[in-house]
Amino acid sequence: MIYFFDGTKEGFLTALVVAFCDENAFLTSKQKQLTLGEDCMFISADAQKAKKAEARLLQADKQSMSDLTTLLRSSDPNNAQIAFRYLQLVAKEKKPVRNMLANGDVVAATECMQRVTWELHRLKGFVRFMESASGALYAPLSPDHDICDLLLPHFRARLPEFPFVLHDVSRKKAAVYDGKNSFLAPLDRADVLLSADERAWQSLWRKYYQSVNIPSRERLKQMRGYLPVRYWKFLPEKFP
Amino acid sequence: MFDFCFSLRYNIRMISEEKLKILTEGAKYDVSCSSSGSGRKNVGGMGNGYAAGCCHSFTPDGRCISLLKILLSNDCIYDCKYCPNRAKADVTRAEATPDEIASLTFDFYKRNYIEGLFLSSAVTKSPDYTMERLLLTVKKLRTEYRFHGYIHLKGIPRADMALSREAASYVDRMSYNVELPSEASLRLLAPQKSKESLLLPMQTLARDAQIFRAEKRKGLFLPAGQTTQMIVGASPETDGRILRLSQSLYRKTGLKRVYYSSYVPVVHDSLLPDLPVGQLREHRLYQADWLMRFYGFSAEEIAPTEENLPLEYDPKCAWALRNMHLFPIEINRAPLEVLLRTPGIGTKSAYKITEARKYCKLEFEHLKKMRVVLKRAKHFITCNGKFYGAKQQSAIKGFLAAEEQSNSAVQLSLFSDGNNAQKALTGQL
Numbered sequence: 237m238i239y240f241f242d243g244t245k246e247g248f249l250t251a252l253v254v255a256f257c258d259e260n261a262f263l264t265s266k267q268k269q270l271t272l273g274e275d276c277m278f279i280s281a282d283a284q285k286a287k288k289a290e291a292r293l294l295q296a297d298k299q300s301m302s303d304l305t306t307l308l309r310s311s312d313p314n315n316a317q318i319a320f321r322y323l324q325l326v327a328k329e330k331k332p333v334r335n336m337l338a339n340g341d342v343v344a345a346t347e348c349m350q351r352v353t354w355e356l357h358r359l360k361g362f363v364r365f366m367e368s369a370s371g372a373l374y375a376p377l378s379p380d381h382d383i384c385d386l387l388l389p390h391f392r393a394r395l396p397e398f399p400f401v402l403h404d405v406s407r408k409k410a411a412v413y414d415g416k417n418s419f420l421a422p423l424d425r426a427d428v429l430l431s432a433d434e435r436a437w438q439s440l441w442r443k444y445y446q447s448v449n450i451p452s453r454e455r456l457k458q459m460r461g462y463l464p465v466r467y468w469k470f471l472p473e474k475f476p
Numbered sequence: 477m478f479d480f481c482f483s484l485r486y487n488i489r490m491i492s493e494e495k496l497k498i499l500t501e502g503a504k505y506d507v508s509c510s511s512s513g514s515g516r517k518n519v520g521g522m523g524n525g526y527a528a529g530c531c532h533s534f535t536p537d538g539r540c541i542s543l544l545k546i547l548l549s550n551d552c553i554y555d556c557k558y559c560p561n562r563a564k565a566d567v568t569r570a571e572a573t574p575d576e577i578a579s580l581t582f583d584f585y586k587r588n589y590i591e592g593l594f595l596s597s598a599v600t601k602s603p604d605y606t607m608e609r610l611l612l613t614v615k616k617l618r619t620e621y622r623f624h625g626y627i628h629l630k631g632i633p634r635a636d637m638a639l640s641r642e643a644a645s646y647v648d649r650m651s652y653n654v655e656l657p658s659e660a661s662l663r664l665l666a667p668q669k670s671k672e673s674l675l676l677p678m679q680t681l682a683r684d685a686q687i688f689r690a691e692k693r694k695g696l697f698l699p700a701g702q703t704t705q706m707i708v709g710a711s712p713e714t715d716g717r718i719l720r721l722s723q724s725l726y727r728k729t730g731l732k733r734v735y736y737s738s739y740v741p742v743v744h745d746s747l748l749p750d751l752p753v754g755q756l757r758e759h760r761l762y763q764a765d766w767l768m769r770f771y772g773f774s775a776e777e778i779a780p781t782e783e784n785l786p787l788e789y790d791p792k793c794a795w796a797l798r799n800m801h802l803f804p805i806e807i808n809r810a811p812l813e814v815l816l817r818t819p820g821i822g823t824k825s826a827y828k829i830t831e832a833r834k835y836c837k838l839e840f841e842h843l844k845k846m847r848v849v850l851k852r853a854k855h856f857i858t859c860n861g862k863f864y865g866a867k868q869q870s871a872i873k874g875f876l877a878a879e880e881q882s883n884s885a886v887q888l889s890l891f892s893d894g895n896n897a898q899k900a901l902t903g904q905l
Contacts, residue, residue, distance in 0.1 A: 337832035338842040361532040365587045394523055441589050443493045447500035449535040458538030473533055
């Protein structure tokens with residue numbers, strides 16, 4: 237049976253309760269091609285069921301809910317199923333299972349979470365702000381996983397005196413810090429009027445990037461491994 | 477007209493592209509770029525430390541950009557033979573003002589291009605004058621610009637210790653380069669520097685830092701410690717000697733890291749080799765350095781004094797092959813220190829194994845699933861009593877060397893000049 241849910245944490249926990257004893261369960265919130273003869277069920281979030289499940293899981297493992305939110309942010313087509321198998325194990329064992337590293341479900345969940353946190357770490361480096369005429373900073377990004385709001389605390393701690401916008405252009409939403417508060421808002425597209433010397437700073441940065449390279453030691457494959465091409469479109473040093 | 481007004485208003489402190497180019501090219505052979513180890517807080521203003529370190533970009537040579545690596549000046553009174561900025565070299569000279577460096581750092585950091593500043597300088601006029609200018613720059617950044625991001629400052633040998641001490645109270649990390657692995661080489665190639673002029677400030681700052689922490693004084697004093705760098709292959713010292721030097725630096729001065737820079741001939745001199753050192757040698761030295769810092773090995777175990785590290789396989793494999801009587805080890809019982817000494821098993825895999833075996837008996841298949849790399853390890857372990865490697869030592873050697881050959885990243889570095897590497901990539905060799 238395929239269980240569709242709305243992608244929220246509540247929806248997932250409801251589906252978890254409903255599908256718990258189904259050995260052939262497959263949980264998903266993403267579009268999926270159905271093969272003939274497959275049964276499917278649409279689960280609508282049930283606050284009470286979800287709350288109960290959450291309490292039970294938290295009792296077994298205090299970190300289970302933060303693991304779940306990380307897994308739900310993943311763009312892996314099987315992320316919900318991976319989370320299902322992992323939390324099912326937590327519920328059955330009634331204790332944290334993250335160190336049962338020889339277990340396939342734990343390995344799958346760990347790796348799925350690592351891909352999300354790894355991208356988060358990478359983006360802390362790869363985000364590029366541009367300065368607008370008003371002095372606010374704007375950074376477009378299109379991460380693989382849904383993490384733009386997780387970047388907020390990092391940049392807020394660094395730039396407390398500058399309002400900034402982290403715009404996830406593919407998910408059409410933005411994490412905003414207005415100088416006092418931070419929040420998440422839908423944002424389709426943004427027109428940014430650049431400050432007078434923004435282009436000059438970008439050009440200086442490009443100059444630096446070219447000058448610090450040692451051409452006789454070219455290792456492009458290694459560079460692309462560390463800095464995958466999909467991130468280049470927002471990096472001024474990679475603009476032609 | 478319009479543009480002109482703006483440039484007058486905004487760009488007084490903006491460094492010119494030409495100057496940036498000269499001062500960056502003078503600094504780029506310095507290897508260190510790490511921004512880790514400091515948890516400096518933002519206390520009003522901009523920036524903080526990020527203890528894990530953070531890479532912001534990668535250049536086509538495969539190196540990361542974390543810090544803005546730049547010289548304050550490349551106009552040097554010293555004449556170190558290997559240095560592109562040496563006094564007698566025919567290069568364009570430039571000097572930045574402290575404000576130019578500070579505003580460059582500030583505006584790059586604001587846009588998240590960099591994690592902080594790595595400031596170094598040629599010795600201009602005198603060591604004291606240079607150190608004063610460096611101090612002025614970092615002080616300006618911390619107080620006027622209220623910048624709390626990472627700063628790594630290069631110390632100037634023979635400068636007044638009072639200046640270095642004051643600088644240390646503003647920056648996160650300081651480093652004096654030991655440059656060459658022996659005093660004889662230093663005398664030959666860098667006659668104005670001496671072993672003492674390089675080691676003494678390191679030891680003084682290490683002691684100061686100890687006192688600072690013991691007395692629990694307010695503020696920070698080199699929270700990310702000290703590092704150093706030496707050039708490999710410009711002089712005849714063996715890897716065995718180099719590693720012993722590193723080991724004593726780690727033990728006696730509490731250095732965080734020693735960087736090895738394989739010699740690139742940027743200057744021609746009869747005292748220097750004409751050929752660059754293969755990057756494979758540099759790679760092996762780093763592997764050995766890691767063994768000393770994270771795997772509990774001593775320099776004596778890794779290489780005899782007058783020998784180089786073998787190029788065919790990594791230093792841990794080489795050690796294991798010399799000590800075959802200790803292997804194979806049983807993965808379900810071996811203590812952590814023993815796991816760490818097994819070829820192919822790194823710190824992460826060793827940790828995974830010790831955790832996972834609490835829950836079940838580990839078989840070969842389990843290790844595969846946990847993504848423990850077994851290509852090398854299988855010759856040195858048993859899983860629940862079963863052995864999956866080669867039986868004879870000669871066969872193991874063959875496998876390990878072949879394994880290393882197939883590792884393209886390492887193979888590439890065998891061809892240390894760019895042209896050949898390109899050919900190797902496209903299959904022309």
